[in-house]
Amino acid sequence: xxxxxxxxxxxxxxxxxxxxxxxxxxxxxGPSTSVxxxxxxxxxxxxxxxxxxxxxxxxxxxxxxxNELLDNFRKQHPNITVTAQKPGGASANGVNNSMSSLQSExxxxxxxxxxxxIFGDLDFMVDKLHAHAYDDLFGxxxxxxxxxxxxxxxxxAKPLGDVKGKTYGxxxxxxxxxxxYNASLFRAAGLDPANPPANWDQVKTAAQAIKSHTGKxxxxxxxxxxxxxxxxxxxxxxxxxxxxxxGDGSKLTFADAPAVEAxxxxxxxxxxxxxxxxxxxxxxxxxxxxxxxxxLESSSLQGNFVKGAADGHWDxxxxxxxxxxxxxxxxxxxxxxxxxTASDPAQQRAGWELVKYLTGDEAYSIIARKxxxxxxxxxxxxxxxxxLASWVAQNPLVRPNLDQLKRLHPWLxxxxxNYVQIxxxxxxxxxxxxxxxxxxxxxxxxxxxxxxxxxxxK
Amino acid sequence: xxxxxxxxxxxxxxxxxxxxxxxCIFPIxxxxxxxxxxxxxxxxxxLVPWPLSVQGYRDAAHIIDIGGLLLNTFTVxxxxxxxxxxTSLFAAYALTRWRFRGQQLAYLLFxxxxxxxxxxxxxxxxxxxxxxxLLNTLAGVIVPMLCSVLGVMMLRQHLQAFPRELLEAxxxxxxxxxxxxxxxxxxxxxxxxxxxxxxxxxxxxxxxxWPAMVLRHSRSVIQLGLEGFFSPEGTDWSALMxxxxxxxLPVFALYLVLQRQIVSAFxxxxxx
Numbered sequence: 001x002x003x004x005x006x007x008x009x010x011x012x013x014x015x016x017x018x019x020x021x022x023x024x025x026x027x028x029x030g031p032s033t034s035v036x037x038x039x040x041x042x043x044x045x046x047x048x049x050x051x052x053x054x055x056x057x058x059x060x061x062x063x064x065x066x067n068e069l070l071d072n073f074r075k076q077h078p079n080i081t082v083t084a085q086k087p088g089g090a091s092a093n094g095v096n097n098s099m100s101s102l103q104s105e106x107x108x109x110x111x112x113x114x115x116x117x118i119f120g121d122l123d124f125m126v127d128k129l130h131a132h133a134y135d136d137l138f139g140x141x142x143x144x145x146x147x148x149x150x151x152x153x154x155x156x157a158k159p160l161g162d163v164k165g166k167t168y169g170x171x172x173x174x175x176x177x178x179x180x181y182n183a184s185l186f187r188a189a190g191l192d193p194a195n196p197p198a199n200w201d202q203v204k205t206a207a208q209a210i211k212s213h214t215g216k217x218x219x220x221x222x223x224x225x226x227x228x229x230x231x232x233x234x235x236x237x238x239x240x241x242x243x244x245x246x247g248d249g250s251k252l253t254f255a256d257a258p259a260v261e262a263x264x265x266x267x268x269x270x271x272x273x274x275x276x277x278x279x280x281x282x283x284x285x286x287x288x289x290x291x292x293x294x295x296l297e298s299s300s301l302q303g304n305f306v307k308g309a310a311d312g313h314w315d316x317x318x319x320x321x322x323x324x325x326x327x328x329x330x331x332x333x334x335x336x337x338x339x340x341t342a343s344d345p346a347q348q349r350a351g352w353e354l355v356k357y358l359t360g361d362e363a364y365s366i367i368a369r370k371x372x373x374x375x376x377x378x379x380x381x382x383x384x385x386x387x388l389a390s391w392v393a394q395n396p397l398v399r400p401n402l403d404q405l406k407r408l409h410p411w412l413x414x415x416x417x418n419y420v421q422i423x424x425x426x427x428x429x430x431x432x433x434x435x436x437x438x439x440x441x442x443x444x445x446x447x448x449x450x451x452x453x454x455x456x457x458k
Numbered sequence: 459x460x461x462x463x464x465x466x467x468x469x470x471x472x473x474x475x476x477x478x479x480x481x482c483i484f485p486i487x488x489x490x491x492x493x494x495x496x497x498x499x500x501x502x503x504x505l506v507p508w509p510l511s512v513q514g515y516r517d518a519a520h521i522i523d524i525g526g527l528l529l530n531t532f533t534v535x536x537x538x539x540x541x542x543x544x545t546s547l548f549a550a551y552a553l554t555r556w557r558f559r560g561q562q563l564a565y566l567l568f569x570x571x572x573x574x575x576x577x578x579x580x581x582x583x584x585x586x587x588x589x590x591x592l593l594n595t596l597a598g599v600i601v602p603m604l605c606s607v608l609g610v611m612m613l614r615q616h617l618q619a620f621p622r623e624l625l626e627a628x629x630x631x632x633x634x635x636x637x638x639x640x641x642x643x644x645x646x647x648x649x650x651x652x653x654x655x656x657x658x659x660x661x662x663x664x665x666x667x668w669p670a671m672v673l674r675h676s677r678s679v680i681q682l683g684l685e686g687f688f689s690p691e692g693t694d695w696s697a698l699m700x701x702x703x704x705x706x707l708p709v710f711a712l713y714l715v716l717q718r719q720i721v722s723a724f725x726x727x728x729x730x
Contacts, residue, residue: 052674056676057685057686058686058688058689059521059522059676059683059686059687059689060521060686060689060694062689063676063686084675085594085674085675086674086675087674088670088671088672088673088674089670089671090666090667090670090671092685092688093688097670104581104584104671105588107581107585108581108584108585108588108589109585109588110588110593281693285501289501311498
């Protein structure tokens with residue numbers, strides 16, 4: 001018993017300090033340091049696991065598709081009980097809640113068994129949340145074997161969740177930037193829909209023709225705002241020969257000449273009146289309603305556009321991402337990987353079974369058809385016995401996305417604790433340059449100087 | 459001079475109030491107007507939705523379980539308000555019925571919790587909820603919200619003005635403190651208790667952040683159900699407005715039935 005109030009106060013203060021330290025310090029789950037792999041489940045061993053996915057934040061086809069996948073998994077693994085949950089948090093966009101939710105769960109000592117996190121969070125997952133390396137838990141051979149099978153993963157997709165030679169995240173769902181265009185507006189503007197623009201100069205010319213002949217907006221690039229995120233913006237910079245981060249990840253390079261030129265190109269589209277000053281939320285329905293000629297966007301929007309085109313009686317078409325002059329385009333990936341975040345070996349093993357199912361042939365056949373994400377097991381598309389082959393034959397819109405998968409550039413994750421602030425600072429500078437007519441060189445340079453102070457010490 | 463200015467001032471006052479009323483009511487009107495537009499017309503700027511369509515309501519009912527979510531929300535708001543009312547009554551009674559050392563300090567500690575933003579207590583609350591096994595349950599939303607500082611302050615003010623003679627008479631009659639609370643105090647505080655209950659219910663009905671932290675499945679509360687209409691594919695505005703319109707109806711109904719008490723609750727909480 002502590003009888004005196006100063007002693008009581010000290011005890012309370014110590015408790016509060018401990019609680020604070022727990023909530024911001026090392027997660028109670030702890031890192032995996034073992035080298036022995038996790039044992040297999042016994043045939044009659046019952047395990048309960050949780051799966052957290054931001055896709056479950058959206059009602060309708062996204063949640064329905066994931067529920068279908070999990071129902072199928074439960075039938076195939078009756079000893080594993082999966083509880084699916086969305087990330088907790090106040091944002092209406094589940095992706096924005098994803099990392100803060102996981103941090104809270106780790107602090108509380110109840111991380112989900114399997115978490116779906118975006119590639120932009122990869123470094124933070126490994127460095128700060130001590131995500132487990134699949135190679136350590138299940139052996140490198142087993143991890144690589146999962147990438148193989150009858151329809152192996154695309155070579156470019158396999159290493160997207162790797163850090164320092166180990167797989168921490170198994171790539172799950174993603175897209176590449178696709179140039180969707182309104183073939184009906186092309187015809188009305190005297191353009192040939194069979195020959196969509198291949199580079200940004202041609203995009204501008206086509207956009208001007210659409211504007212002058214139809215009065216509709218020419219083009220919208222959904223890669224230039226904080227809301228759109230940086231995955232697609234990185235594709236623009238990389239297509240012009242640049243990068244937002246140095247090769248060793250130690251230095252920011254988003255104000256280098258290739259990035260400034262890429263932003264300048266977009267600024268010119270706005271300045272010449274062929275790209276409308278719309279937010280992402282405003283631009284989606286405008287394109288779906290047939291009021292914009294071209295739209296650079298993730299294929300996960302395809303369902304929305306197909307419906308819009310059918311309702312508005314216009315023809316939707318798709319092409320690969322335009323390039324800068326003769327430089328080959330460098331499409332990046334959007335999307336997320338699956339991480340095993342539980343500490344209990346039985347849950348880890350059960351979680352691995354779930355990851356294998358969700359990244360298997362059956363799951364990709366369902367995801368590609370119902371959501372529009374890429375089937376990372378690309379062989380499915382050419383296998384006549386696969387349900388996906390006939391679907392792709394009837395839906396040629398998916399082809400540009402598949403073609404771009406072959407020359408994919410990884411979406412780079414900014415390092416350190418302040419990676420979100422760095423990313424937002426960069427995108428705010430891009431947005432200001434493109435939509436508020438600020439000088440790209442000066443704006444990006446100032447943002448880079450500010451963000452450099454947020455980079456982790458070497 | 460004064461007599462000629464008064465009607466004009468009144469007229470200006472009415473115009474200003476009228477404009478403010480329109481500014482307040484218009485977003486609600488627009489919500490219902492949008493909910494009755496055809497999905498293809500959802501971006502239309504016409505004041506009157508025409509042709510009328512109930513497709514938004516059909517879509518909303520198809521996408522989320524509106525009835526189940528409203529029932530859950532009603533349960534959460536009702537139990538939270540009831541719990542807050544009870545704890546507020548006990549605390550206010552204790553703070554005013556007896557004189558004891560640290561009485562003022564205890565009250566100031568209650569009031570002081572108002573200075574701590576929710577973001578600060580969020581994570582400790584979350585950890586406690588996890589340890590109690592209440593994550594993903596309606597109880598997890600209710601339990602940390604069972605004490606309301608607003609309730610304690612309001613009832614304390616009312617109890618301070620309560621005639622002490624009545625309490626002393628009850629004591630002389632041989633009634634215990636517990637019996638005095640329920641047979642003397644509560645019947646005489648019916649009006650402020652009713653007003654406070656309504657305020658607490660509406661506040662709990664509108665709460666979004668904490669339920670969003672605790673509830674992770676689709677069968678949760680209506681506030682989170684509405685969230686499901688936002689997606690990276692774009693927002694289904696007509697279904698969202700239909701669901702939001704339905705979510706408002708219980709509170710509107712409550713307001714229509716208990717209008718006098720609600721106005722009284724807002725006014726009294728400010729001037730006493």
